[in-house]
Amino acid sequence: MTDRASTAPPARKRADAQRNEQALLDAAAAAFGASGVGVPVRDIAARAGVGVATIYRHFPTRADLIVAVYRHQVEACAEAGPALLAECPSPYDALARWIDLFVDFLDTKHGLAAVLQSDDPGHAALHAYFLDRLVPVCKQLLDSAVKVGEVAPRLDPLGLLYAVGNLCAGQAVPRYDARRMVRLMITGLRLR
Template identity: 35%
Template sequence: MADGAERPLRADARRNREKILTTAARLFSEQGLDAQMERIAKEAGVGSATLYRNFPTREALVEAVYRNELAHLCAAAPALLAGRNSPTEALRAWTRLFLDYVTAKYGMIDALRAIAATGGNPYSQSREMIRAAITTLMDACAAAGEIRTDIGPADIAAALEGIALTSAGAEHRRQAERLLDLTLDGLAVRR
């Protein structure tokens, strides 16, 4: 296009791209960088040419998976608020999604570091996006009188990052959930 804008994908191309991203996220989470591009294509139900047309390099795929997972995580906040009985339940559910996001990212960490080392910035705006999602959830909880107002989104983001750093990986999931519960229980308004 003349103005440099990308042409929107056809519906089938968009579905294929989403299948690739979903499959790659799962396989990177399970196998780290040992996940083979051909296996990702096969399990996504697309040909290798389709995979490479969308993501010409492993690094391009890793960065797209990371950004896709981040977008899904942040977009979940309003949806959870709309579908839960209380904002606190939505916040608790979102923190579990945050663990899923971190676990997926953990399998890709070496590739993300390599991208950053070559001058790419897969993390640009991720901190701001996550804080915005937390703010949305905490504002709803505070408006409902369910959480303390002396603790801000930056504090919760730091707590989540700390839990994620010490408990990343599927083998530590139960401990991470206990730590999340402890953190969220500390937010509750004492009646």
């Protein structure tokens, strides 16, 4: 075992493949920012200076690519949950602020919320990742607020996250303020 990491599996990628994967991540991030997460696959490939097949080789579905691009930010959002719970005066406040963070994240990513609500099986991995990572955090916040009687019990955290995502989708109309509508919904949650 001369490997630096003793747990590393024997399969190692070729150097050019690693470079391409990184180039693709950079290109995808740029393309998503410029044209939304629905940007044509060919555009991303062109930005990265690779062929389209290379994208599919590294990221079998668009969802895989999206997850890879936004993983850091989703992680940060997930980790903010317990932190807010610790520092906020009440669990409800923590929940409200955490939802705000989630809205911040979603509405700076053109079309991400829309993709999140699609039932295209190609997006299953995206659903799975977001939900696996964020539902437990939301549940913890919700449970804490329920425990002190600030919020009514029996609200599915998945449903709440889903609703926030939906409210952030489709901002085509300039007079529509997603954040305000989310706050309204969170207000409706409060018991006392």
